[in-house]
Amino acid sequence: MSDPVTIVTxxxxxxxxxxxxxxxxxxxxxxxxxxxxxxxxxxxxxxxxDHFRQQPFGQVPFVRVGGLxxxxxxxxxxxxxxGTPLLxxxxxxxxxxxxxxxxxxxxxxxxxNWMIARxxxxxxxxxxxxxxxxxxRLTQLQDVLADREWLxxxxxxxxxxxxxxxxRIPDRDDQLAPYPGLAAYKARALxxxxxxxxxxxxMAHWQKAGP
Amino acid sequence: MSDPVTIVTxxxxxxxxxxxxxxxxxxxxxxxxxxxxxxxxxxxxxxxxDHFRQQPFGQVPFVRVGGLxxxxxxxxxxxxxxGTPLLxxxxxxxxxxxxxxxxxxxxxxxxxNWMIARxxxxxxxxxxxxxxxxxxRLTQLQDVLADREWLxxxxxxxxxxxxxxxxRIPDRDDQLAPYPGLAAYKARALxxxxxxxxxxxxMAHWQKAGP
Numbered sequence: 161m162s163d164p165v166t167i168v169t170x171x172x173x174x175x176x177x178x179x180x181x182x183x184x185x186x187x188x189x190x191x192x193x194x195x196x197x198x199x200x201x202x203x204x205x206x207x208x209x210d211h212f213r214q215q216p217f218g219q220v221p222f223v224r225v226g227g228l229x230x231x232x233x234x235x236x237x238x239x240x241x242x243g244t245p246l247l248x249x250x251x252x253x254x255x256x257x258x259x260x261x262x263x264x265x266x267x268x269x270x271x272x273n274w275m276i277a278r279x280x281x282x283x284x285x286x287x288x289x290x291x292x293x294x295x296x297r298l299t300q301l302q303d304v305l306a307d308r309e310w311l312x313x314x315x316x317x318x319x320x321x322x323x324x325x326x327x328r329i330p331d332r333d334d335q336l337a338p339y340p341g342l343a344a345y346k347a348r349a350l351x352x353x354x355x356x357x358x359x360x361x362x363m364a365h366w367q368k369a370g371p
Numbered sequence: 372m373s374d375p376v377t378i379v380t381x382x383x384x385x386x387x388x389x390x391x392x393x394x395x396x397x398x399x400x401x402x403x404x405x406x407x408x409x410x411x412x413x414x415x416x417x418x419x420x421d422h423f424r425q426q427p428f429g430q431v432p433f434v435r436v437g438g439l440x441x442x443x444x445x446x447x448x449x450x451x452x453x454g455t456p457l458l459x460x461x462x463x464x465x466x467x468x469x470x471x472x473x474x475x476x477x478x479x480x481x482x483x484n485w486m487i488a489r490x491x492x493x494x495x496x497x498x499x500x501x502x503x504x505x506x507x508r509l510t511q512l513q514d515v516l517a518d519r520e521w522l523x524x525x526x527x528x529x530x531x532x533x534x535x536x537x538x539r540i541p542d543r544d545d546q547l548a549p550y551p552g553l554a555a556y557k558a559r560a561l562x563x564x565x566x567x568x569x570x571x572x573x574m575a576h577w578q579k580a581g582p
Contacts (some may be wrong), residue, residue, distance in 0.1 A: 212511075212514075216511050216512070216514065217473075217511050228462045228465055228466075230465055230466070230469050231469060231473075232472040232473050234472040234475075235465070235468045235471070235472040235473075238468060238472075239465050239468060251438070251439045254441055254446070254450050255439075255441070257446045257449060257450060258441050258442060258443050258446040261443040261445040261446040261449075261475060262442075262443050262446075264472060264475055264476040265443065265445055265475040265479065265480075266428055266430075268480075269476070269479075269480030269483070272480065285496055286497075297428065300423075300427050300428050300429070303427065304427045
């Protein structure tokens with residue numbers, strides 16, 4: 161018997177981040193591996209000390225698995241995927257780890273810079289500063305995917321789940337349009353029933369939270 | 372017998388990044404665990420297709436371990452630390468993973484934004500845009516370290532090695548001065564003989580490469 165998993169997310173968020181809060185990644189993984197979970201919340205407006213005690217940056221998600229509390233969605237994914245086909249053993253596992261870290265450290269930060277500049281601040285100077293590195297990384301990633309369906313030859317892994325979710329960010333503002341290879345890769349990943357279920361469940365959570 | 376490890380780094384870099392190229396992290400880990408390695412190079416000026424084939428973003432380091440080629444310094448550290456005291460088993464291992472990802476995804480990107488704005492571009496608008504998030508993350512990280520010597524209660528792990536190396540970046544321009552707790556943590560980590568050896572070896576590599 162696996163320990164029960166509790167995902168902790170916010171009690172409410174504004175419209176813009178709905179469907180993008182990172183508990184989505186964890187929900188998606190748990191749907192992929194068929195592991196049930198429950199959801200608890202912390203307040204977004206008026207963050208409490210107990211939240212920072214469990215997630216020192218005041219972010220979500222964090223999870224409780226048995227007696228362990230764990231934050232950082234990337235670490236949660238790697239921890240929960242262990243021993244499942246989404247994180248293979250051996251060299252394929254090392255390559256999965258490599259692409260998880262690439263998503264978190266070589267792609268997401270540049271995509272996030274663009275997102276903050278464009279969607280949060282809408283500041284032309286910051287957008288122009290953020291574009292070249294995002295463009296470079298997306299071009300390089302598309303080159304990698306030119307000859308393969310998923311990042312690791314063995315098939316869909318937790319690295320694809322994470323990378324596809326990262327690619328949803330620029331896709332919001334049509335920034336994937338110049339990269340048909342990346343758009344197709346993202347669409348392949350999002351076509352998985354586990355994504356649809358996770359997305360619907362996160363949106364239902366915000367629906368219940370109210371406008 | 373462990374497979375031999377080859378670190379691939381650049382053949383030359385300008386003065387500014389010397390001592391900061393990320394092969395340092397891998398050298399440091401290998402010194403900590405007493406595992407020998409050899410060094411090979413790829414050209415920085417005139418990057419070659421064979422480099423991108425092994426590291427699709429054209430960066431360094433990447434490593435060869437037996438038949439496996441692996442990039443992303445964070446993934447290399449986690450892969451090589453497996454089975455050593457620097458990456459414990461069980462819950463302490465999950466927490467180590469959590470702090471490795473925190474260093475890579477919640478601290479380094481904001482520190483890097485500041486570094487690019489300040490050290491590469493010296494652009495006041497970009498510096499001002501980068502400061503608030505870096506300041507917030509450094510403050511939160513210092514709060515975490517207020518009651519502990521290392522990030523994970525069990526002792527020094529690969530997460531401290533990585534986080535301390537990330538903190539060296541803002542320290543270049545005295546940006547750690549307002550955070551005595553972080554400065555002390557960084558100093559504790561850098562006092563380790565393995566860091567000194569790794570740093571000296573990287574600097575000797577650039578020395579040999581010429582000005």
